[in-house]
Amino acid sequence: MNELEINFSNESPQKVNSEIIISIKNKIEENLLYKYCIGLNGKWTTLKEFSRDTSAIWKPAEDGIYTIIVQAKVENEKKPFSYLGKADYVIGEVEKNIIKSVTLDRRELTVGEKITAKVETVRTGILFRYSIVENGKWRLLKDYSAENMITWTVTKIGRQEIVVNCKLIDSKEKFDDMKSVEFNVLPIKDIHIKDFRCLTEELFMDNEMIFQVDVEHDDSRLILYKFVKINSEGKAECIQNYSTKRVVSYIEKDYGEFKLLCLVKDMYSPKEYDDRALILYKIKKYKPVIIKNFTCDVISPQTVGQEINFKVLAEGGKELLYRFTINGNFNQDTGYIRNNNFSWKPKVAGEYKITLFVKDASFEENYEDKAEIEFLIDEERRDPVTIKEVITDKKTKMLIGDTINIEVIAEGGIELKYAFIVRSGDKELERIEYGHCNWVNYTPEKSGVYEIEVRVKDKFSEKEYDCSYIVYVEAFDYIPANIDYILIPANDYYMVGNKIEITVIAENTRDILNKYVLRINNRKVEETNYEQVSQYTLNPKCAGIYNIDIFAKNRKSDRKFDCKKSIKIIIHDSLPVTNTTIECDKLHPKINEGVTFNVSSEGGEEVAYEFYLMEQGEWSLVQKYSRKNFYTFMPFMEGNYKLLVLSKSQLNKSSYEDYAILGFDVEK
Incomplete structure (x- = not known):
């Protein structure tokens, strides 16, 4: 709408009852009708109705900031008016007290929290400018606008003040009134790393290394964790940049001594980090080489020409090599081979020592572990005595007075004989000397645990026994429940x-x-x-x-x-919140264009979402926990942005159950 320029015979401000002539400076059209209206504190009065007069006399009766409006229209026009002029005029000294009050929603808060200031004035139509004074330095928060409220995040510690400048819309001054309010910003509660440990038990190459850090902090704060790996040469590698994940994992492709540095900080902390911890650990090439078992398929003694098979059970290393040496009347050495078994046919009788050496293929020294077996080789051929099976006709847990039958199946030797010994604790109760009978019956008369040892030997053997087996029998007044x-x-x-x-x-x-x-x-x-x-x-x-x-x-x-x-x-209460994802409605967000992010997740009950936005490297909470699953904002600067969404069931008391981060670039 075209504007009329209003002139006053006397410059503002003036005193009560002063005669002031209001006139029209520019005549947009000939033969226009003009109407003069006066406004004060929201109340309007007509000074002069529509007429051809291009001026009107006004005598204000009270102090205040007045708004003068002049409307103009062509005669007989149906519209209320076609042209408008508007100006403010001050009567008295009220311009010195435009601001009634400046109120803060809090006077004491912590770094990273938000604070809101609201300004009340004696009238409307005022422009506001906001500044912060920190340690004697001024920082402009927002230049002149019609907004009488401002919210911002405090990033500095200490006593500060918000300074509000106000001025009338048509004022030529820098400001017409000013007020300030002090507030105090407290430092973040100290963050302490109370535990930093490695969760992986076996620290070997190509294994996943998992580390966890526990921090003592205020649960209401968002804590970020950064992990940096340092090798023995001092070369540093960032495993995880600042993130809310306090557990980090990676697969180590090298061996040697390493350090892992953990840096912890509050998201809004002005410091590079609030606490740090260092853990030292050593990565080995492989698990230690250990011989678990070194056995042969027959027992000593054996005869010349009898095939004897040795088998090895070893663990550790990446590529194991085995070496078997025979030392005695006829020596033999296999050298290092990849087979973990070895067959030996003795050619000469005598006493022998079979030695096993094991090492990884990359190990440069002679061996990493060894084991030995001694063997006697006779001229006469004789099959070794072995117990193949011990058979009982009932379970070894039995009632007093019941009889158990024990039968022995053995083989080898020339003529086998059997002996049976019954013990209770360290006391021997019964003994059946060597005979040809390969079974025995036993009836316990008292409750307790009985040990029945079966011994087998060849008729011509000089040993006390060639092999033995123990059966444990437990007798009860009743069978205990199990x-x-x-x-x-x-x-x-x-x-x-x-x-x-x-x-x-x-x-x-x-x-x-x-x-x-x-x-x-x-x-x-x-x-x-x-x-x-x-x-x-x-x-x-x-x-x-x-x-x-x-x-x-x-x-x-x-x-x-x-x-x-x-x-x-x-x-x-419900399934956990999982698979939180963020989708953006624009493939390439641009400056000064709105962009909307939609969030979805699986599981949970009445899932709530909280949004954090990283802009110019700074995280800020942009939307607290609510059922609202989308966030819209308009970027004003190009660059790299990140959106962090925390999700949880509404009744869940933890900080979050799941989260997702979406990075995006804003273009011009």
């Missing part, structure tokens, strides 16, 4: 309302009584009596840790219980 298995539904994730049936598997079910004790979060909730019930049904009504103790005993038992087993089940 829980073999506890069956629960094959489910890794249980939720409130899920029916969970627990089944106890045990022998002698008819003679066994079971008792169940349920604890929820370490508080006893239910305890049953001993009954012949092998199933327990759980109907969880709330989330928590459910511990179920199962006690079992024989009907005849006078003990509190014969056997006890426990299971732990974690009950959740």
Whole structure:
């Protein structure tokens, strides 16, 4: 709409009852009608109705900041007016007190938090400018605008003040009124690394290295973690830049001594880091080479020409090499080979020592581990005496007065003989000397544990025995209850309302009584009596840790219980929040164009989202936890941006369950 220029006979300000002539400086059209209106504190009065007069006399009756409006239109025009002129005029000294008050939503806060200032004035139509004074230095927050409220994030520590400058719209002064309010910014509560450890037990090349840091901090703050690996030559490599992940993992492709530096900081901390910790660790080429077992398929002595097979069980290394040496009347050396077995046919009788050496192919010295077996080779051919099997006609847990039959199956030698010895503790109870009978019956008369040793030897052997085997028999007044298995539904994730049936598997079910004790979060909730019930049904009504103790005993038992087993089940309110993803509605965001990010996730219940935006390397909270799953903003500068979204179920008390980060570039 075209503007009329308004002139005053006297410059503002003037006193009450002064005669002031209001006139039109520019005549846009001939024969226009003019109307003069006066406004004060929101109330309007007509000074002169539409007429051809290009001026009007005004005598203000009270102090204040007035708004004068002149409307103009062509005669008989249907519109209320076609042209408008507007100006402010001050009567009295009110221009010195335009600002009523400046209020802050808080006077004390922590670095990184937001603060809001609101300005109240004696009238409308005012322009506002906001500045911060920090340690005597001024910093402009926002230049003149019509906004009477401002919110900003504090980044410096100490006492500061917000300075508000106000001026009238048509004022030629830098400002017409000014007010300031002090506030205090406290430092972030100290962050301390209380534990920094390696979770990987086997530190070898090509293994995944996992490290975790535990930090003592205010749970309401967002903590960032950075990990830097330093090798023995001092070369540093950033494994993870500042992120909310406190567990870092990587696969090490080299060996030697390393250091891992962890830097921790509050997201809004002005320092490079708030605390740091260093962990030293050594990566080996491979697991230590260890010989677990070195055996042969026959026992000493053997005869000339008999094939003897040696087998090795070793662990560690990447590529194991084996060396077998025979030392005696006829020496032999295989050198290092890749086979872990070796066949030997002795050609000369005598005493021999078979030595095994094992090392990794990359190991430069002679060996990393060794083992030895001594062997006697006879001229006469004789098969070794071995016990192939020991057969019992019933279980080794039995009642007093029951008889157990033990039969021995052995082979080798020329003529075998058998002996049986019964012991209880260190005391020998019975002995059956060597004879041709390969079985024995035994009846325990008292409760306790009995050891029945079977010995076998060749008729011509000079040794006390060639081989032996021990059978352990346990005798009871009754058979104690023993829980073999506890069956629960094959489910890794249980939720409130899920029916969970627990089944106890045990022998002698008819003679066994079971008792169940349920604890929820370490508080006893239910305890049953001993009954012949092998199933327990759980109907969880709330989330928590459910511990179920199962006690079992024989009907005849006078003990509190014969056997006890426990299971732990974690009950959740809902499925965890997972697979949080961020989608952007623009492929290439540009300056001064709005961009919207939509977030989706799986699981959870009433999922809430919190948004952080990194702009020019600084993170800022742009949207607190809410059910709102999108965020819209308009970038004003080109560069690299990041959007961090934290997600969790609304009732979850943790900081977050899942998160996602999306990086994007803003172009001109």
